Amino acid sequence: MIWQAFLARAAEIPDRPAVLWDGGRLSYGEMVATVRARAMPLPEAGDQGAARVLLTQAEPLELLLNLLACWSRGLVPVILREGRTAESIADLCRFLHPAARMDGAAVTRIGPQVGEAPPRSLGPRDEALVICTSGSTAAPKLVALPAEAITRNAAEISARLGLQPQDRVAVPTPLTYMYGLMGGAMSALWAGASVRLFGPAAPPTEIQAALRSEDLTVLQGPPSFLRLFLAYWNGQPFDGVRLVTTGGEQMSQDLPRQLNAAFPACRLEYLYGMTEAGPRISHRRIDPDAFVEGNVGHPFAHLDWRIAPVDTPGLPAGTGRLLIRGPTVFLGYICADGGYEGLDAEGYFHSTDLVRADADGTLHYVARLDRLFKSGGKLVNPAEVEAVLLSHSAVAEARCIRQAHPLLGFVPVAEVVLRDGSSSVVADLREHCRAALESHARPRQIEVRSDFPIAPSGKQAISPH
Structure with missing residues (x-):
């Protein structure tokens, strides 16, 4: 499902740059060929269900190629954050039962051979991605997302942001986080745009130089990155950037006007969500002269949501816990017994975000229920x-x-x-x-x-x- 959508897009624009990095580029056609070659050593998924592959390379180009390689085989990539020890990886293997591990282009078989059946196509509700997120206990949780959470959110984000095939999207956010992966790379590829990747330690000055010299038109990054970016800004505006998209954390009151000074020709868009929502929930366009802190916009139409009361003193009237369900919400957290947990009997995910809603359905983020x-x-x-x-x-x-x-x-x-x-x-x-x-x-x-x-x-x- 995911790979087929990428193939269809690549067939339309085989010569257009798909991914750019410092000193290199791959067209859509070249990326398809590279992914197919990289997928050859991987096991076949057959019809056995979720066959998982651990991805231990955090370098963004390698991670993106390996994700697509897994999806081309109907396999489920498991994105591991940087800094994982050999012991923690061994612990994960005991209940994830991965078929293989990818580190760059190297493939190590872990599980038994899964058969010689042709690669399967992931169905909409099949597990398609596992990614770490911090939970309210000491151990990070493994979020399992269905295939339609990837395809539908990529389509929704690219449409809401108005991404165009001629765009060149700067993605400095690590792809080990859903905000970088979905809010940046996958939504840009869905639109047929070019993705400019940066290493996790790329300094703001390097990104600023690329914006000017490589005709990049879109900049993506959380508010903390944008604040750091502006701290190194020399005062010369970036006239070629038409869109700055942010999210992943709250914006301070002064940030929109500061961004407007640096990017005078740009539109500023905010996306709110969480990994368990695949990851987007709502969207809003920000007016620097009429910015309301905490306003995160209207939830996407494909999501059902409600606000559950909480017994927490001192909150604004109408504030409660955000509950969501829908096709892009995760399957659950992976349990040690191989099952999922995290959704109630009606299919709602009980987030730890405390929000309130206006009469027109506009959400306002207030706080978190936990300590994160x-x-x-x-x-x-x-x-x-x-x-x-x-x-x-x-x-x-x-x-x-x-x-x-x-x-x-x-x-x-x-x-x-x-x-x-x-x-x-x-x-x-x-x-x-x-x-x-x-x-x-x-x-x-x-x-x-x-x-x-x-x-x-x-x-x-x-x-x-």
């Missing part, structure tokens, strides 16, 4: 950080909270209480976190305390930063 927050557009799970700190032999107690940051929005900071007899080991704890956490989740500051004070509620409190 975003740093530089990437989700940080404080419970995961705390679990890593507590796994160190010197740590008796640990707390992680968010601290405001002018460019990244928020960053994680931590406090620890050491076990009796342990000396101050901040440098050791930093190295411990470096080995176990992705860079955005590592505490920017670790403070050693003698104990945690008791708040009036009777719970332990964390000192403010």
Whole structure:
């Protein structure tokens, strides 16, 4: 289903650039040939259902080619975030039962041979992609998305953004995140546009130079990236960019006008959603002179949604938990027994976003129900950080909270209480976190305390930063 749609698009425009990177390019026709060659060592899916393949290469071009290679065989790619240890990958294999692993163009068979049947075509409700997201517990969750979540959202996003075949879309967001993968690369390819990929460590000045020298017309990135981008801006406007699309986290009140100064000829579009929604839920065009913080627009028509009341004091009237269901909502989180969980009996996903709605159906994001927050557009799970700190032999107690940051929005900071007899080991704890956490989740500051004070509620409190 996904591969067939890409083939149909490539047949219409075989010579048009599909993907661009620093020093290279592939046309749509060349990309099809490259993907087919890369898929040859992969096992056949046959009719056995979801045959999964672990993708351990986070470099964007390699990841994109490997995704398409899996889909061309009817296989299910499992996107692993950077920084995965051999032990964590082994743990995943025990319940995902992957057929193979891809690292760049190298394919390693893991499971038994699956037969010699021709590649199957993924049906609309077949599992088509597994991707990690942080949950409300210490362990990241594996989100399983159906094929129609990929195709329908790619079509919906490209239509809402008005992407055109002549566009060249700059995608600096990592493709290991659904915002980069779907909000950038897949929606651009669906429109027949060219995708300009950047490495995960590309500096803003490199992206700015590419916008000018390569005639890029669209820039995609979360608000934290755009703030960093503007911090390195030399004041010369980017007149060739017609569209800036953002999402993945809240926008500050001043950002739209700052973007309007840097991109005077552009339209500014905001997409709101979450990985479990495949990933888009709603869309809005932003007027820099009439920006309303928290307004995330109207939900897409193919989604059913409602707001469930919550027992949380201090929220604006009408605020509740957003529930959604529909063809682009995930199948569920993958369980250790191979099944799915995460949808109620009516098929609704109970998100952790607290929202309210106007009479016309416009959604306003208010807060999260859990402790998760975003740093530089990437989700940080404080419970995961705390679990890593507590796994160190010197740590008796640990707390992680968010601290405001002018460019990244928020960053994680931590406090620890050491076990009796342990000396101050901040440098050791930093190295411990470096080995176990992705860079955005590592505490920017670790403070050693003698104990945690008791708040009036009777719970332990964390000192403010």
